[in-house]
Amino acid sequence: MILQKMPVLLLIAALSFLSACTTTGDAQTGDASVEDRTGEAGNATGENTQGYEGQTGGYSESGMDNGTSVSGTQGGNGSLSDPNSPLSVRTIYFDYDSTTINAEGQSALNAHAEYLSLNPNKNMIIEGHTDERGTREYNLSLGERRGRAVADFLIASGVSAQQIEVRSYGEENPIALEHNESAWQLNRRAELLY
């Protein structure tokens, strides 16, 4: 396996990534607030009870445009932040009702697979998304199926399953809000988040 042959220098580079990056996690809980119907009774138990405004906790990166590099990451070979690197492709697009990864997507994923294999301490969240057509809950499952297709491709290319997490947003987080084919094309996607 590639991982075991990895030069020490790369390991160091990978560790420097780890310290330079912030990971997208479940840490923040401040993204929702409950309002009671009576205006009298108490707030939520155990959950965040503050107003949602002004709370910390960044939104997940799913609104990012295709090919935008993640700011704040640097070091190593500069590959993650290099706009000319194939790693700068962070969105994989799909045809309607399809989980097939096209040639363009495969070439981008090959680069990510190599990167993740060489950097076993790096993790990726794959967000699956659909267009708005059809029912929302079915689309949530379709989005997961797209995310899994990307994950399966990466794993088949040598990436450890432990480095990858699939999350689906279904049709809930569109890039384009219009109700036409050109918007739907942009929304049928998987986003790769480091």
Added chain:
Amino acid sequence: MPCTKPIPYLIYVLLGLLLLSERALAVLDVEITHGFQSADPIAIVPFSWPESGQPPVDIAHIVRTDLARSGAFSPLEPKQLPERPTFNGPINYPRWKNTNAENLVIGEIKAIDQGHYEVVFKMLDIFTGKKNLEYRFTVKQSNLRRLAHQISDKIFLALTHTRGAFDTLIAYVSVNNNNSNSKKRIYTLAVADSDGFNEQIILRSKKPIMSPSWSPNSKRLAYVSFEKNRSMVYIQELSSGKRQIVAQYKGINSAPVWSPDGQRLAMTLSKDGNSEIYVLHIASGILQRVTEHYSIDTEPAWSPDGRSLVFTSDRAGKPQIYQVSIAQQGRSGTPRRLTYEGDYNAGASFSPDGKQLVLITRISGQFRVAVLDLGSRQLRVMTHSRLDESPSFSPNGKMLLYATELRGRGILEAIAVDGSNSPQRLRVLNGDVREPAWSAYRN
């Protein structure tokens, strides 16, 4: 059949029942966009108000709008009324016989003390002069709108012999989608009266909210929130705002629906590899697996007897509706396919009598509301729109509520199940509205 409680005792429990807040944001407004063919004409006179100015709530207007929206009635416009009799005043019946109305509703509202009102109304048969209904209520100002819906329910029951569903609630999700910057989106879960008034936000989040589902007693909602960056299932009590996470497994936690006995939640989880249907016993936390297939299985909905679920599955290649029997514990039955017409049928739920399903079907690329008769297996398409979603029956089985898209915005519409009216739009003043869920009866 919906239950038909003896009516008069309601009068005495009204005060105790009416506990809603005074906030009346009225973000939704009903727009009657089309006329009716087979609807019964009825005359509803503006309720008299002995004081100067206007009463705090125009009860007759609310009743008129309710009855019109049902598709069963065609209330006379105020300008079509030949006279405006007071509650105890004389009635010139020959003039009323010249209208096409068969029944006449007359009422009065007056202030009795600080914040309380007395409301009386009666319904008279224009041809016989017989009094069909008469009631007297005492309510807080904040409950006048709800009282109007209860009056609509009484009139509906008296004239159609079916319980009215006006004094019910709807829940829905809305999002301010004014720009495509997803970081600025705010998702809200709201509850409103069945006509869209009295909207109250019960959850606000920067992340998507999905799939609100009412508990059978209309006191709690289950829903999906992404506030922790992935889908999890929550239960929230409306009166207190208290809530708990009931499913936060790896993968998808989605599509919660309450069993008719209120003890269980059917839901979709992908913790075992891909989307499968489970039943969660709420008190014990025990999970019962229902489906086991490599395809997508989701969107469960209970049969009214609680003994089976319908769900969406693409095990045959495209999404279709299946039914599976559910035991209190142990293994479920073998799923049986219910839909064969077309290549996309999804999001089904039962009518209250269990004889029909409402679902979304795709016809030449358009997603429309359709009703499947389980006896004849006939599929009746109800709408002409292209992006319909989330249909459900009213608790009396007479109407359908669903989301659709109009000029780029998500809106809610209601339509009579018998096709007697055109879609009635619930107009939204701001935001994209979606995923309406109709509550059960409130008492």
